[in-house]
Amino acid sequence: MTRINLLPPERVKERRGVPSQRNYLWLSIVLPLVVLLIMGFWWFSLGSQINNKNEALQKADQDLKDVQAQVQSLQKYATRAQEIATTQDTVLAALGGRVYWARILNNIAIFCPTNIWLVALNGTSAAGTSGSVTFDGYALQCPNRDLAGFFPGELDYHPDYRPIAGWLERMAQIEQFSRVWLASAEPSFMINDENIEEPEPFPPTTFTAGGQWVMHFNSSAQLNMASAAIGTKATAAPASPTPQPSEGEGEAE
Incomplete structure (x- = not known):
């Protein structure tokens, strides 16, 4: 088939030469x-x-x-x-360098066993370089140590030194003490001062009865100035005590 273009040749050339913008x-x-x-x-x-x-x-x-x-x-x-x-x-x-007694007394009150009571306590120090504490006290005894029906002084009492050993052990735990000694320990009978009147035989007599056995002891402790002095601290805890009572005398470190 023959294609027939009805456009003029000029128009055809124009369309071929310019691209469409649409x-x-x-x-x-x-x-x-x-x-x-x-x-x-x-x-x-x-x-x-x-x-x-x-x-x-x-x-x-x-x-x-x-x-x-x-x-x-x-x-x-x-x-x-x-x-x-x-x-x-x-x-x-x-x-600085003086002994801190308030702290020491507070620790003694804390570590003191319940079966121990003190009647005297003395502390001394020398220019903050050394010091010691001495104790005078009593230790309670187990009631079964005293056999009923006997009087004080007879062979009816068996001393118990374990409370004293406990005291030494507790005091050795105080960091302000470097050594603890036991100077003496002996049985003592404490009378309760109870007056009893006996009507017979005539004339009536009054005597004192009642009491208990206790252990009277004396001990001392050497101060550890590394922790006992004001402004210082302890470098190490004290060793556990090893009480060695021998005829009322011993030492614990």
């Missing part, structure tokens, strides 16, 4: 819209991030102000602590 017209319309949409989304996202950062910054600033207010309120305690530290240094400079 194929790209939709791009010139759609592309700017797409770019605007992308820029709008990016702007919205960036604005949201900026708002979040601003809120976080405001919160951090508020937290900082709160912390600064708390620090300011605690500043008086820091000043007071500094004053106490200065006073403590002054006291330690004036009393």
Whole structure:
């Protein structure tokens, strides 16, 4: 079949030489819209991030102000602590090396067994270089040590030295003591001073009855100046005691 073109030759040449613009017209319309949409989304996202950062910054600033207010309120305690530290240094400079008797007496009261009571306690120290404590006291005895029906002085009593050993062991646990000695320990009968009147035989007589056996002891302790002096600390705990009573005399370290 023969194709017949009714256009003039000039028109045909013109159409062949100049490309058509209608194929790209939709791009010139759609592309700017797409770019605007992308820029709008990016702007919205960036604005949201900026708002979040601003809120976080405001919160951090508020937290900082709160912390600064708390620090300011605690500043008086820091000043007071500094004053106490200065006073403590002054006291330690004036009393350094002296024996801290209050702490020692407190530890003796804490470690003293319940079956021991003291009637005398003496402490001495020499210019903060050495010191000792002496004890005079009594130890309770188990009731079954005293056989009923006998009088004091007869062979009815069996001394129990275990409370004395317990006393030495407890005192050796005090870090302010380096050594603990037992000077003496002997049975003693304590009368309750109960007066009883016996009507027979005539005339009536009054005598004292009642009492209990106890252990009277004397001991001493050598101070550990590494922990007994003011402003010093103990470097090691004392060793457990090993009481060695021998005819009323012994030592515990």
